Amino acid sequence: MGLMLSDYMSRQVLGSVFPLVKAEWHLNDEQLGRLGSIIPLMVGLLTFPLSLVADRFGRVRAIVGMAVLWSVATLLCGLARNYNEMLAARALIGVGEAAYGSVGLAVIIGAFPARMRAVLTASFMAGGPLGSVIGVSLGGTIAVQSGWRAPFEIIAGFGIILALLFAAIAREKRLAPPMAHEAAPIRSVLTSSALRWIYLGSGLQLFISGALTAWLPSWFNRVHDLPVDKAGQAAAVILLVQALGMVLCGQLSDRLGLRDGGHRFTLAIGLGVTSALLLGIGFLMPPSVLQLMVIGAGAFLAAGTTGPVGSLVAQLTHPALLATAFATVTLANNIFGLAPGPWLAGRLADMGGIGMALAVCSLSPLLAALCFMLARRRLANDPV
Numbered sequence: 001m002g003l004m005l006s007d008y009m010s011r012q013v014l015g016s017v018f019p020l021v022k023a024e025w026h027l028n029d030e031q032l033g034r035l036g037s038i039i040p041l042m043v044g045l046l047t048f049p050l051s052l053v054a055d056r057f058g059r060v061r062a063i064v065g066m067a068v069l070w071s072v073a074t075l076l077c078g079l080a081r082n083y084n085e086m087l088a089a090r091a092l093i094g095v096g097e098a099a100y101g102s103v104g105l106a107v108i109i110g111a112f113p114a115r116m117r118a119v120l121t122a123s124f125m126a127g128g129p130l131g132s133v134i135g136v137s138l139g140g141t142i143a144v145q146s147g148w149r150a151p152f153e154i155i156a157g158f159g160i161i162l163a164l165l166f167a168a169i170a171r172e173k174r175l176a177p178p179m180a181h182e183a184a185p186i187r188s189v190l191t192s193s194a195l196r197w198i199y200l201g202s203g204l205q206l207f208i209s210g211a212l213t214a215w216l217p218s219w220f221n222r223v224h225d226l227p228v229d230k231a232g233q234a235a236a237v238i239l240l241v242q243a244l245g246m247v248l249c250g251q252l253s254d255r256l257g258l259r260d261g262g263h264r265f266t267l268a269i270g271l272g273v274t275s276a277l278l279l280g281i282g283f284l285m286p287p288s289v290l291q292l293m294v295i296g297a298g299a300f301l302a303a304g305t306t307g308p309v310g311s312l313v314a315q316l317t318h319p320a321l322l323a324t325a326f327a328t329v330t331l332a333n334n335i336f337g338l339a340p341g342p343w344l345a346g347r348l349a350d351m352g353g354i355g356m357a358l359a360v361c362s363l364s365p366l367l368a369a370l371c372f373m374l375a376r377r378r379l380a381n382d383p384v
Contacts, residue, residue, distance in 0.1 A: 003067050003166060004104065004124060006159040007097050008131025009138075010074040011039050013155055014090070015214045016139030016232035017148040019221055024148075025083050029218075029354075033346025035090055036214035037339045042094025043101075044334030050099035051106075051327030059103045064167045066103075070096030071159030078152030101128075102326035105310065129243035129303065132213050133236040140217065140232025189325045194379040195316055199328055201371030202309045203336030205272055207364035208279060209303045210341030211357075213239060219354045224287050238292075238299050245300035250307025264308040265376040272369030275301040279362035283355050302365065305372075312375075337364070 014021070018032050054062035073092035080086035105124055139151040190196065216235035220226045226234060249271065256263035278298030285291040309329065317325035341361060348357035 002127075002162050003063065003100065003159075004127030005131040005134060006067065006155070006162050007070065007100055008128045009135035009155045010070050010093055010159060011097065011135070012132040012213050013074075013135035013139040013151050014077070016136045016217050016235070017143045017151065017228070018215075018218050019228050019231075020143060020148040021086075027083065029346040029349040030343070031083065031346075032218075033214070033343040033349075035087060036210075036342030036346070038087060038090045039094040039097065040210060040334035040338035040342075042091050043098045044331050044339055046095060046098035047102055047327045047330040047334070048324070051102045051324055051330075054099055054103045055106075055321070055324055059107050060166075060170045062103055063100060063107075063170075064163055066096050066098070066100045067159055067163035067166065068096075070100075071156045071163065072096075074152050074159065075156035078149040078156070099327060099330075102324075102328075102330045105326045129209075129213075129239050129246065133239045133243065136213075136217055136232045136239065137236035140229040144227070144229040189317060189321055189328050192316060194375045195313065195325075195328075197371045197375035197378060198309060198312055199332035200336060201268070201272075201368040201375065202305060202329055203332035203334070203368075204364050204371060205268075205275075205305045205368035206303065206333045206337035207341045207368075208275070208361050209242065210338035211345040211361040212242070212299060212302070214342035215345050215349070215354060215358060219358060222354055238296055241296050242299040242303050246303045246306050249301070249304030250310075253308040253311060262376065264312055265372055268305045268308045268372040269369045269376075271301045271304045272365035272372065274298075275304075276362055276365040276369075279365075280359050283359035283362060298362070305368070 014035060021027065021035075022029075022032060050062070050066075070093045073089050073096055076089035076092065077086060080089055108124055135151075135155065138154075142151045142154065216238055217228075217231045220231035220234045221228060224231075224234070249267070253264050253267055256267060275298050278294055279302065282291055282295035282298055285294065310326075313325050313329055341364075345354075345357045345361050348360055351357075
């Protein structure tokens with residue numbers, strides 16, 4: 001969990017200083033969106049091959065190496081002299097983070113009983129929004145006091161310390177025992193049409209989460225006229241609500257799954273439809289307390305599918321290929337959700353304003369709900 005916090009602190013601290021970076025380098029919103037999207041793009045491209053390497057040669061060693069790399073790259077962000085250097089450093093963060101989500105989750109899933117899979121998945125993944133909360137809130141506060149480069153330097157040091165602690169404490173045999181890979185063909189993580197719809201639905205659901213995490217500080221800055229530090233703190237509250245929703249929806253998924261595994265699909269579908277309606281309506285409302293309540297409720301549900309998805313994928317995948325299967329989930333989450341979300345929101349913001357942009361992006365969970373409906377329909381006729 002600590003390394004997941006560091007992962008997302010490094011990834012999302014930039015969002016809190018968007019206004020300062022934009023002013024210093026004279027950037028438009030699409031360029032800012034690229035800085036937000038380049039990390040999940042690299043994660044999506046590299047998560048599968050790097051997770052295969054980790055499955056074969058050691059998950060604990062892989063986690064330590066990844067954490068050191070993304071922390072050093074975060075430091076390079078603070079040292080960047082121009083837009084291109086920042087873009088390159090952000091891409092390097094993505095290389096470091098590429099397989100951490102899948103490998104770390106495989107380590108946790110493999111160490112606990114199956115009945116706890118959804119809540120464990122949700123709790124682990126909630127480290128992402130929690131890390132975003134810390135990165136966004138502290139980033140804006142520190143930037144106002146010490147400049148926008150200082151948050152990157154502080155977060156980089158924190159990540160390196162955590163990586164060294166993990167290396168000193170974790171043991172490969174205890175956390176990631178060897179598995180019988182020859183009995184589990186790699187193609188099995190892709191041949192099931194039900195699994196493929198689950199992967200796609202997971203990615204489309206997180207499209208709006210990626211847009212929210214990158215652009216909420218700027219939305220508060222522009223729509224509610226908050227200064228950079230206050231905007232970061234306000235955005236952090238919404239992201240904290242999202243993290244809480246991930247955990248609680250994961251717990252609900254486990255409870256429903258004990259009675260009937262199909263209920264996990266029903267939960268995922270309901271979360272998609274309801275979050276789309278709440279967020280879409282919320283971002284079109286005039287600035288008010290009621291608007292913030294509606295958006296907060298939508299954010300609470302927006303990432304709640306991570307628990308059901310993790311549990312379903314673990315249920316339908318051979319244990320030896322858990323890291324590879326979760327790498328496929330990570331690939332879908334990033335390629336279909338977290339990567340295009342910030343970029344498209346920035347593109348739309350240049351055209352019609354940040355509020356309209358986020359309202360349009362809020363439609364993506366409806367497509368996710370459709371994918372989960374198709375996965376449920378195909379599962380009975382497409383056993384893994």
